[in-house]
Amino acid sequence: MRGGALLDMADRDLQLAELVAAVRASARYRTIDPQVIERVGRTALQRYSSLKAAIKATKTELHQMIGAYADQAPLYDQWLAELRQAMDGTARKAVCRRLMAAHASTRERLPALEQLYPACFGDQPPQRILDLGCGLNPLAIPWMDLPANAYYAAYDIDTDLCSFLQAALPLLGVQGEAGICDLALGAPPVAADVAFVLKTIPLLEQQQRGAGVELLRAIQAPRLVVSFPTRSLGGRNVGMATTYRNYMAAVAASEGWSPRVIELPNELVFVIERHTPSRSRM
Numbered sequence: 423m424r425g426g427a428l429l430d431m432a433d434r435d436l437q438l439a440e441l442v443a444a445v446r447a448s449a450r451y452r453t454i455d456p457q458v459i460e461r462v463g464r465t466a467l468q469r470y471s472s473l474k475a476a477i478k479a480t481k482t483e484l485h486q487m488i489g490a491y492a493d494q495a496p497l498y499d500q501w502l503a504e505l506r507q508a509m510d511g512t513a514r515k516a517v518c519r520r521l522m523a524a525h526a527s528t529r530e531r532l533p534a535l536e537q538l539y540p541a542c543f544g545d546q547p548p549q550r551i552l553d554l555g556c557g558l559n560p561l562a563i564p565w566m567d568l569p570a571n572a573y574y575a576a577y578d579i580d581t582d583l584c585s586f587l588q589a590a591l592p593l594l595g596v597q598g599e600a601g602i603c604d605l606a607l608g609a610p611p612v613a614a615d616v617a618f619v620l621k622t623i624p625l626l627e628q629q630q631r632g633a634g635v636e637l638l639r640a641i642q643a644p645r646l647v648v649s650f651p652t653r654s655l656g657g658r659n660v661g662m663a664t665t666y667r668n669y670m671a672a673v674a675a676s677e678g679w680s681p682r683v684i685e686l687p688n689e690l691v692f693v694i695e696r697h698t699p700s701r702s703r704m
C-alpha cells in the first residue's frame with residue numbers, strides 16, 4: 423500500500439473515531455452498541471464530505487432505528503426493583519404491563535397480550551425462544567405460558583436494555599440471556615423452537631436493503647413469528663398493511679412458506695412453520 427493511501431486510511435479511522443465519540447456524547451445514543459454506531463457512521467462518512475454532516479446523518483439513522491420508540495428515559499434500576507417486589511403472577515403482570523407502556527411498540531400491543539401468544543403457539547408452547555430486535559417484548563413472558571424449563575434468548579442493539587433484560591429474565595421465571603446482536607449483519611448463532619421478529623424487519627430493510635429477508639432465512643428456528651406495524655408511530659394509516667402483506671407474500675412465495683396471519687389493531691402478525699430441524703446450541 424502506498425504512503426498516501428495509508429495516510430488516507432488513518433485519516434478515515436480518525437474521523438470515524440471522532441464521529442463515534444460525538445454520537446456517544448449524546449445521552450440519546452450513548453447506550454447503542456458502539457459497533458452499530460461505527461457501522462452506520464462509516465456509511466455516513468462515505469456519503470458526506472463534512473464530519474458534521476456525517477454525524478448528523480448518523481444520529482438521524484440511529485433515531486429511526488431505536489430512538490423513535492422510547493418516549494422517556496427508561497428507569498431500569500427502578501423497574502428491576504418493581505419486578506423483584508412483585509410476589510405473584512398477578513402482581514408481576516401488573517408491573518410488566520406498566521413497563522411495556524414505556525415503549526411505543528409494546529404499548530400498542532397491550533390490549534392484545536391475552537390473545538396473541540396463545541394464537542402464535544397453539545397447544546405447543548415453545549421451550550426455547552429467540553426474540554430478535556426484542557425491545558421490551560420479553561416483558562410479555564408472563565402471558566406466554568412457557569414450560570418451567572423454558573430458555574429465552576433476547577437480542578437488541580442497546581447495551582442498557584440488554585443488561586436490564588439479562589437481570590429481568592430470572593424474575594420473569596425463565597432462564598436465558600439478553601445480548602447485543604446487529605441483525606443487519608445476520609442472525610445470532612443460536613437455535614430455538616420459535617423466533618419472534620416483531621416489528622423489526624422494516625427497520626432492517628431501511629438500514630440495508632434485503633437484510634430483513636436474509637435474516638428470516640438465516641434464523642435457526644422451525645417456527646417464525648414475524649410482525650409489521652400497520653400504523654405509523656403518529657397513529658396514521660398510510661397503507662402500511664398492504665405494503666407489508668405484499669412484502670411477506672413475496673418472501674413466502676420465494677421461500678415456499680404458507681404463513682398464518684393474525685390481525686391485531688395496529689400490527690400484522692405472520693406465523694410461519696418451516697419444518698426445518700433446528701440446530702440447537704442452547
Ligand SMILES: C[S@@+](CC[C@H](N)C(=O)[O-])C[C@H]1O[C@@H](n2cnc3c(N)ncnc32)[C@H](O)[C@@H]1O
Pocket residue numbers: 487488491527528554555556557558559577578579580603604605606607619620621622625626629
Ligand atoms: C419497533 S421496535 C420493536 C421492538 C419489539 N420487537 C416489539 O415489537 O415490541 C424495533 C427494535 O429493533 C431494534 N433494532 C433496530 N435495528 C436493529 C439491528 N440492526 N439489530 C438488532 N436490533 C435492532 C431496536 O433497538 C428496537 O428495540
